[in-house]
Amino acid sequence: MTDEPSDELLDEIPPPDELPAGHKSGFVAVIGRPNVGKSTLMNAMLGQKVAIVSPKPQTTRLRQLGIYTREDAQVIFVDTPGIHNPRTALGQFMVTVALDALKDADVILFVADLSEPVTPEDRQIADLVRQAQSQTPALLVLNKVDLVGGPDRLQRQVEAFRALVPDAEWLTTIATTGEGAQAVMDAIIAKLPEGPRYYPADQISDIAVRDIVAEIIREKVLLNLEQEVPHGVATVVDEFKARSENLTYISATIYVERESHKGIVIGKQGKMLKTISQQAREDIESFLGTRVYLELWVKVLKNWRKDENLLRRLGYRIHRDV
Ligand SMILES: Nc1nc2c(ncn2[C@@H]2O[C@H](COP(=O)(O)OP(=O)(O)OP(=O)(O)O)[C@@H](O)[C@H]2O)c(=O)[nH]1
Ligand SMILES: [Mg+2]
Structure with a gap:
């Protein structure tokens, strides 16, 4: 036994020089308007609370990595502040952080709140996603399915959001319970390019x-x-x-x-x-x-x-x- 838990964790996953053929990796920009559940979804996919979550919009202020490593893949989530029309220098900073993440992404995760009508902010973000799609694959995650109501409204809502990014694959989730999170993870890994492990297997975030x-x-x-x-x-x-x-x-x-x-x-x-x-x-x-x-x-x-x-x-x- 050693007192460094990182060594034990590393034992389970092969070191970088023994990665299996076809190892995949890349950066996933998690974007969407404030309060849709981006941080909750990232925490659910990581199985750990890396990012803080609250019922108030504009909770996340900094770009924050959530790193998920398994034998054949490393997924680096970039949780971002909600994209909104900023009124302060802080708001401007937050939107810049989100847009920067989009530029560097290998996969875009566009998260929307399925229980609310489509907003102008959702449309603005959809425009950015469609522009980026010629180079970067995107997934549309329709979150908060538990709050939508009956099947008729569900269908109307899904159609309204799908129309924003018709070429993107879409999935539904309940981030608070983790429902659908594994399916999102699988869909992401399917879209990632082959690549090395960028971070040590035991690292879960880049923030101190x-x-x-x-x-x-x-x-x-x-x-x-x-x-x-x-x-x-x-x-x-x-x-x-x-x-x-x-x-x-x-x-x-x-x-x-x-x-x-x-x-x-x-x-x-x-x-x-x-x-x-x-x-x-x-x-x-x-x-x-x-x-x-x-x-x-x-x-x-x-x-x-x-x-x-x-x-x-x-x-x-x-x-x-x-
Ligand atoms: N009922 C329900 N609530 C959810 C779901 N996902 C997230 N929430 C709640 O929605 C609120 C906002 O969640 P966050 O994860 O902070 O949202 P965010 O998109 O990161 O927000 P910003 O950081 O402000 O951009 C929290 O109160 C969550 O508990 C869901 O699937 N169902
Ligand atoms: Mg957040």
């Missing part, structure tokens, strides 16, 4: 552990607070220390845009912050596999969403290889 921790804290803010506040919230982990094998000390800051929002996040006698902290700590503990001592601070950073310098300071940067 402390950034995942910051995202978990932001998820709890999103889940507990009403519409206006969470969209102006950014979270940063300031300190992350293993105090012992079994205890991790984490200090993090929740940035808000206004003084009044600070009071809301803290709540009466600190109650709201306590709830956020408890829920975050539980998730971080199961993610890290250690006990966690979590210290949270709330600070005001006026109008950070409109300020490009502050955006960069908070980690919202476009990464370009060239």
Whole structure:
């Protein structure tokens, strides 16, 4: 036995120099308008929670990889922020992130919410997908089938969405239960080109552990607070220390845009912050596999969403290889 679990995992999958003939790999851009279930679907296909999820639109802000490795294939999902008409520098950044992922993709996964009527945003995204299709195969995933209603509406909805990208293969899913996720994975692998394993077999994401921790804290803010506040919230982990094998000390800051929002996040006698902290700590503990001592601070950073310098300071940067 070794204390490094990665070694055990690697034992099950052959090393890169012994990949079977015909090994497939590539990048899958997961795109769609906000709140359709892109991150939930990616987590379902990976069988692990890599990306945070919430009922509020514009939950995902950063491009985030979810890496799935099996013996004969490696699928690298690129979860992206929902494509929408941006009103702030943050929104503009998020849409750029999504469009960049589309350019580099080997397969496009266009996710739509089958329970809602087709929106202008769905049409805009469909235009992009159709343009890309001459070079990149696309799959249309019709999610939230459980919320559609009777068979007549189901058929009408499927037809309306299929008409957006008539040449794309389509599938239906319930991302929250994982129904249909395996079929989507199989359809993706069938479309991937042959290629090497780009990432080690035990790597599930490209985002640093402390950034995942910051995202978990932001998820709890999103889940507990009403519409206006969470969209102006950014979270940063300031300190992350293993105090012992079994205890991790984490200090993090929740940035808000206004003084009044600070009071809301803290709540009466600190109650709201306590709830956020408890829920975050539980998730971080199961993610890290250690006990966690979590210290949270709330600070005001006026109008950070409109300020490009502050955006960069908070980690919202476009990464370009060239
Ligand atoms: N009933 C139902 N709810 C779903 C399904 N898939 C996702 N949801 C819910 O829809 C909400 C949005 O899910 P997300 O995965 O955060 O959506 P997203 O497309 O990543 O959203 P952004 O990151 O904001 O672009 C969450 O509350 C999910 O639990 C589904 O198949 N059925
Ligand atoms: Mg998301």
